[in-house]
Amino acid sequence: MEGSMTPTQPTRSGGFWAEAWRRYRRRPLALAALVFVGWLAVVALFAPAIAGTKPVLCRYKGHLYAPCLAFFDRRLEPAVFARDRFRGTYPQNLKEKDPDSWAIWPLFFQDPYRAVRENEWPGRPANPARDEGHPSASHPFGTDQYGVDVLAKMVHGTTVALLVGFVSMGLAGTIGIIIGALGGYCGGWVDMVTSRFTEIVMCIPTLVLILALTAIIEKPSIWKTMAIIGATGWTGIARLTRGEFLRLRQSEFVMAARAAGAGPVRIMLRHILPNALAPILVPITFGIASAILTESALSFLGFGPPPPSASWGSLLNDARSNYSMWWLVVFPGLAIFLTVLSYNLIGEGLQEATDPRLREARK
Amino acid sequence: MIEQPPPASLASPARPTPLLAIKNLVTAFHTPAGRIPAVDGVSLSIERGRTLGIVGESGCGKSVTAMSVVRLVASPGRIEAGEILFSAGGTTLDLATLPEPAMRSVRGGRIGMIFQEPMTSLNPVFTVGDQIAEAVLLHRRVSRGAARARALEMLQLVRLADPLQRLDEYPHQLSGGMRQRVMIAMALACDPELVIADEPTTALDVTIQAQILELLSELRARLGMAIVLITHDLGVVAETCDDVAVMYAGRIVEQAPAAELFARPRHPYTIGLLAARPSPGMKHAGPLWTIPGMVPLPQHFPAGCRFHPRCAYARLPAAESGSGRAVPRSAGDLPCNAAVPDLQEVAPGHWVRCFHADSLGPPRSAQEIAAGELSP
């Protein structure tokens, strides 16, 4: 039998994403951006272990506790400490109430929500406030007008920033893909309905809508803000998805799947979606950057979650009324800038690594 | 890879300077995956007024050769070695090293190009007349009106119906055949001495192809330009070209006047290609003759003769004859996997790149091979 039986390339291809990753790796800026975002994710995940006033792990009266988790959710604070009247001050209370106790402390003993009091940590003075709070050895990023340490605020703000990005874009992506896929694949009146709906939502000015919704909602919280950003930011994704589905619906491999007897659901999920995903991820990535910016803008304008909250935008809000405290602008501003820039670089790198047309131009 | 001196001109022995003489052209692509030698030591010459057909399958380098002549090779491709001597109007230019501004005046002005895809080679936002006039204005100092008149003249020359109306139409309003005629008009607008046609009819239906080939022959007879026709269709070459060069994996493997090549092919690849086509009107009793294997990727070009892994005649050293194909070596035989054969002239004007071109027995026609006799 003629015809060489082995594939033409000696090394196995790991598939589309493996190849895309290989191409992505070649761009140093995109790679650096990915590393930066990865580092941010680590910081966000371990925020309470990096900066906080509660022990990461402690042994108290014979049991192990992790009070630092309270920073993620207040309800996670072990009840025993409330009963024993710690009132949030751990270092001395631990030693006094249980001499056998030990604790692993966060890297940086500062609280993102309040100023650390005198001698809260044995031998340390209270946090300076106002203009005396400029960056110093004990407060690398300075303190805000109330004496709350800025570095701690920023570390915990990282969690907020990344969470906002992923949650809101996750929501927007899901809604956008579903609506776009239905419109693009089904065509006809389904397409007409979904397209008009998308266009209507697109016409609404997003920031104004968010402000209005935030004003109406009784208890503004970061989650509600994320939900609103997600619920309004899906239109671009829907349009793109619709275009991809329209295009891919005509491909011969989809026709081949129909010839084999595949139904619409199988075709949409197994055939079209994997091929459409790469271009859709790009605006989603850009959307993360945009969501972070939006949240910062909201906090800056005072519409974010109420204090005490730690978000980069809220620091900028504080800076508005305290012009002399330059550190309140520079550090959060830099952080926002670098994060948004990184996501944009990642999005660009992703686009170049996955867009077949750009790839062919390089050949 | 150093070539022997380029083959003699395929026309009469008393050689006038060929219109285009390509000598040892090497064009390679430098990709992240490595250096890919798309054209690896190609030498050709084209006489005034004659048609040369360059034939080969995908990846053989024929299009890159044509693009190299007009220096339109897409980056990361580069002409690395060789000369492209264009002798027209009393001077000889080396197109490989000509400075870009001078090259621009050659492109379109002295050498016309016809591309494969008339859909995409014409700019969709300009009218047909504008595009032809642009070609004229780039190379001649004439007024816009004169350029437009020339465009009309060209459309008449290529037998486009209602040429006056077509001048102001856009490419999407024309059919494939009509667009290709427009491309030909553009290529000829400045009276070039040489026209390079890269697969001009591959994208067209066979009846339209017949029209276009007919047109090209007629224009050649009328205007006397030389044509380089690049194609993978052997039939097209047989019917329209004076001389033929067959390319494989970046090299020319056989070169001869067309009648001679098709009557007496000598290179195993050419023989295989001709035998692999079912002949119309002659139903074969058995399977078609095939060339086993596939065209090698440039990254994996075989050592020695690039065709040898697929060659039914290849003689390998007995030790490597695992496939049972080998014939024991006799003294003086060169193994096909060790050395690269040079082009040898086996008949007047007929050059073959094969160690065994002479010893393949009496020249066989494709039909004889297809009828079942393979071994020499």
Add this chain to the structure above:
Amino acid sequence: MTAPLVEVEQLQTYFPIRRGLLRRVVGNVQAVDGVSFSISRGQTLGLVGESGCGKTTVGRSILRLVEPTGGRVAFDGLAVRDLRGRELRNLRRRMQVVFQDPYGSLNPRMTVRALIEEGLIIHGLGSATERVDRVVRALERTGLSRQALERYPHEFSGGQRQRIAIARALVLEPDFLVLDEPISALDLSIQAQVVNLLIELREQLGLTYLFISHDLSVVEHVSDEVAVMYLGRIVERATAAALYAQPLHPYTLALFSAVPTVDPARRRRRIVLVGDVPSPSNPPRGCRFHPRCPLAESVCREVDPPIVSLPGHAVHCHVAARELARCGGNASVAATAIAAMLAERATPATPTLSPG
């Protein structure tokens, strides 16, 4: 005589042209307009024609990848157009397709194994291990090895991808295969390999083929019967030998003469047609070929040509009908006469301004 496996009667597939905000139908692209033929089990019907003639649409209409708008399609006695849901899906097991583009017909994100196995999964055939066995068997039948299983389509050459596509079509063990230009996108030296493979598989598995192509020589080699299409209609149909020896329709003659041939002995006198193919949304009245036909007469402009059927040969042409009547149904005499008339009227030596 057993009933034919595939029977198509007056098949009609129109594509609506919609304009305006409310997407009203303003016209139709008459891609297939009254095509009838039948294919017996084990036979191969070749369908030739140029672009726009509707041959691809015929194939897709039979498979209901495109919905026909009229006519009847019968597969092994079943009325294909009436089937729904599960019945249609079951039918798909028996009719498969191989497309032209080996680069577009395989999902680039799926491994070869997933691609070929999909049909088995959809129809619930076999457990996971059984499926792998069947996939490997299908692969080996087409000349590929198991090593290909976990690879992706882009790692293969065009010819190999086409083999994968053939394996995918075969894994369901169909009776009928629609081959839509299966070798047009392949290199010359690979085309012969794939053609041989298709013929071998047909013999081994007793398959029935509808072989759609514009390549006349390959169609003749592969097919038992050949039908020539022009602008949505079949203009001539005959056994392969008869068609190539005694073509009766002027278009068929023009088509054959247009194919560039290497061997001078086989070359036909070229009949150059004037003009381009008209748009299928606005076909000419009467015989659709009349605007380009060198032998067109007034009747051709008005009346649809009748079918003239001889044993093993059918043609839709007024001129051919007349010639056949004149020589008492002798196809070869009529064919020679028509060829002579064409040679006389359509020689390229007369330099007329051609419309296109």
